[in-house]
Amino acid sequence: MAGREQGADTDAVSRIIEEWHRERPDLDPSPIEVLGRLHRSFLLYQAQTSKPLVAAGLSMAGFDVLAALRRAGEPYRLTAGELAATSLVSSAGVTLRLDRLEGDGLIVRERDAGDRRVVHCRLTPAGLKLIDTLFAEHLDNERRMLAGLRPKERVQLATLLQKLERSLADSADANGTG
Numbered sequence: 001m002a003g004r005e006q007g008a009d010t011d012a013v014s015r016i017i018e019e020w021h022r023e024r025p026d027l028d029p030s031p032i033e034v035l036g037r038l039h040r041s042f043l044l045y046q047a048q049t050s051k052p053l054v055a056a057g058l059s060m061a062g063f064d065v066l067a068a069l070r071r072a073g074e075p076y077r078l079t080a081g082e083l084a085a086t087s088l089v090s091s092a093g094v095t096l097r098l099d100r101l102e103g104d105g106l107i108v109r110e111r112d113a114g115d116r117r118v119v120h121c122r123l124t125p126a127g128l129k130l131i132d133t134l135f136a137e138h139l140d141n142e143r144r145m146l147a148g149l150r151p152k153e154r155v156q157l158a159t160l161l162q163k164l165e166r167s168l169a170d171s172a173d174a175n176g177t178g
Contacts, residue, residue: 013037034164048145052137056130057104061087063138065097066106066131069123077110077122106130 013036020029046060053063068086069076078086084094098121101107106127112118123131146154 013040038164045145049138049141052134052141056134058130058134059097059100061093061097062101062106063131063134065094065101065121066123066127067135069107069121070128070131070135075122076128077120079118079120083121101127 017029064087072078080094084091107121110120
């Protein structure tokens with residue numbers, strides 16, 4: 001924005017909408033009001049949630065794997081294929097994550113007693129302790145991030161975001177990109 005100073009309270013999305021109205025009054029930039037704000041919100045969310053993970057030597061991807069194993073319940077184990085299905089990441093992507101987590105002593109890989117072709121990934125005691133600590137911090141952090149919304153607004157927003165997610169998935173399916 002040449003010649004325009006941005007204050008701390010500047011609403012970038014509103015400014016972008018105004019600029020598009022000025023420059024291309026023949027187009028309706030209203031989708032930016034939702035998707036632009038969603039994108040900016042995600043970037044802020046990502047920056048705030050990654051800080052405690054980075055401090056613990058973990059990536060968001062590693063956190064996701066540890067969280068999936070923890071959610072599985074005792075004995076806190078899943079196969080790489082099950083992990084790929086829960087995280088929507090390819091098996092190759094999961095393998096890279098698992099290699100790192102195993103190297104850090106947070107998981108172990110174990111062959112299935114009944115079928116030696118099946119390999120389970122299991123949380124180690126250190127991995128269990130780390131994910132329990134980090135997940136509690138993660139929830140506290142998310143509560144702080146949502147503090148500006150009343151409980152009823154949070155429910156409304158969650159409902160609308162669920163609807164938006166379905167709309168985006170339907171759009172991807174219609175475009176052949178899903």
